[in-house]
Amino acid sequence: MKIEKAKQLTSRKFKRMTGVSRRTFELMVELVKASEQNKKKSGRRPKLIIEDQVLMVIQYWREYRTYYHIGLDWGLSESAVCRIVYKIENILIKSRKFSLPGKKELCLMSSEEDLVVMDVMESPIERPQRGQKRFFSGKQGEHTLKTQVVIHQKTSQIICLGHGKGRIHDFRLFKTSGVRFGELLKVIADKGYQGINKIHQLSETPIKKTKGGRLMKEQKKYNREINRLRITIEHVNRRLKIFNILDYRYRNRHRRFGLRSNLIAGIYNHELAI
Numbered sequence: 001m002k003i004e005k006a007k008q009l010t011s012r013k014f015k016r017m018t019g020v021s022r023r024t025f026e027l028m029v030e031l032v033k034a035s036e037q038n039k040k041k042s043g044r045r046p047k048l049i050i051e052d053q054v055l056m057v058i059q060y061w062r063e064y065r066t067y068y069h070i071g072l073d074w075g076l077s078e079s080a081v082c083r084i085v086y087k088i089e090n091i092l093i094k095s096r097k098f099s100l101p102g103k104k105e106l107c108l109m110s111s112e113e114d115l116v117v118m119d120v121m122e123s124p125i126e127r128p129q130r131g132q133k134r135f136f137s138g139k140q141g142e143h144t145l146k147t148q149v150v151i152h153q154k155t156s157q158i159i160c161l162g163h164g165k166g167r168i169h170d171f172r173l174f175k176t177s178g179v180r181f182g183e184l185l186k187v188i189a190d191k192g193y194q195g196i197n198k199i200h201q202l203s204e205t206p207i208k209k210t211k212g213g214r215l216m217k218e219q220k221k222y223n224r225e226i227n228r229l230r231i232t233i234e235h236v237n238r239r240l241k242i243f244n245i246l247d248y249r250y251r252n253r254h255r256r257f258g259l260r261s262n263l264i265a266g267i268y269n270h271e272l273a274i
Contacts, residue, residue, distance in 0.1 A: 002074075003051040018055070019062045019242050020267060023274050028054050031095045032088060047076065048084070056081070057088040061264065064244040066251075093259060098266030103160045103179055106150065110182035115153040117233045118179075118189045120146050120170045121240070123257070125250045137166035145254060147261055148173050149240075151233050153188070157272060158236065158265045163258045171195060188229050239268055 006014060015021050020028075032050050048056065056074055060081075067078040067085075074081070092098055106116065122144040128135055135143040148162035148170075162177030170192030180200075181187055187203040189196060196203045206223040209215050215223070241247035243264050250257060 003049070003055050006055060017062070018058045020058060021271060021274065024267060024270055025054065025058070027097065027270075028058075028088075028092060031097060032091050035091045035095075047080075048074065053084050054088060057085050060085055061243040061245045061260070064248050089259065089263060093263055098263055098270055100161065100262060100266055100269065101157075101159050103177075105159055106179060106181050106185065108182065110184045114182075114185055115229070116150060116159070116181065116185060116187050117153045117230055118148065118150045118174070118187060118193065119230070119233045119237065120148050120173065120192065121237045121246075122146055122166065123246050123250055124248070125166075125254070133167060135166045140166070142166075145250065145257055146170075146173060147246075148177055148179075149233060149236060149265075150179060151236050153229060153232050155272070156232055156236055157269055161258075161262055161265055163261070175199075188226060190230060236268070240264060 006017070009017065011022055014025075018025065029051055032054055036050065046053070052074070056070065060070060067081040070076075071078050071081045076084075109116070122137055122140055124140070125135060125143050125145055127143050132143065135145070137144040137146075144166035146164045146166060146168060148164070150159045150161070151157060152159060160179065162173060162179060164173040164176070168176075170190075171194065174193060174196065181202075183202075185200075185202060187196070187200055189203065189205050191206050191208050193203075193205050194208060196205060204226055206226050207215060207219045240261075246261060246264065
């Protein structure tokens with residue numbers, strides 16, 4: 001669907017198709033137009049106008065079809081679709097309009113009212129030709145890329161992301177990601193972060209049942225209270241995976257996965273603010 005037909009859709013149907021609102025889409029188009037105007041050299045006239053280029057890239061994230069099938073719909077070659085996708089992604093990243101607050105923001109958050117929730121999201125990938133063990137996740141039973149998501153519990157805003165290979169444990173990913181918290185900042189995580197309270201005292205995780213043992217009623221009640229606060233990040237993960245590029249089997253080069261996940265997370269934050 002090109003932009004001419006997309007304009008005829010209602011706001012609800014437009015967001016259902018693309019995953020973003022019209023205001024966010026218009027901002028993305030403005031950023032790309034501004035970048036194109038600042039070019040010193042003008043090349044051959046593109047087949048698609050900027051609005052169609054941005055729409056095609058969003059549909060690529062949303063549906064995650066192959067370049068070949070997208071090219072058939074838009075009348076482009078696979079290489080042309082790939083170039084447009086890379087170009088639009090680079091422009092949006094360099095604009096910093098969709099940047100995340102970052103790890104430094106966690107050190108500045110020192111209010112006792114602030115509450116941070118942390119979890120790891122996994123995205124399946126194709127089986128690597130080399131180093132398969134490094135990407136194999138025993139939890140998922142397949143090769144994956146891990147994304148550590150840190151959010152503000154009240155606002156559901158994503159503060160920062162961290163990335164790792166499927167084999168790495170969630171707690172080790174936290175230690176290697178360089179994430180540090182303010183002294184008065186309370187942190188909640190799942191059972192994969194057992195031992196985090198040794199690094200940050202104001203952190204809580206559900207009580208893990210011992211092998212062959214049972215949890216007491218007070219322990220079960222405590223776990224339910226923790227999970228009520230943790231459910232927010234599960235909703236955020238679901239919102240991110242609306243873009244199938246983070247949910248389906250990732251076929252592209254792994255080095256660009258972090259850029260795309262940060263960009264989509266920034267777009268999610270922008271959607272919260274409007």
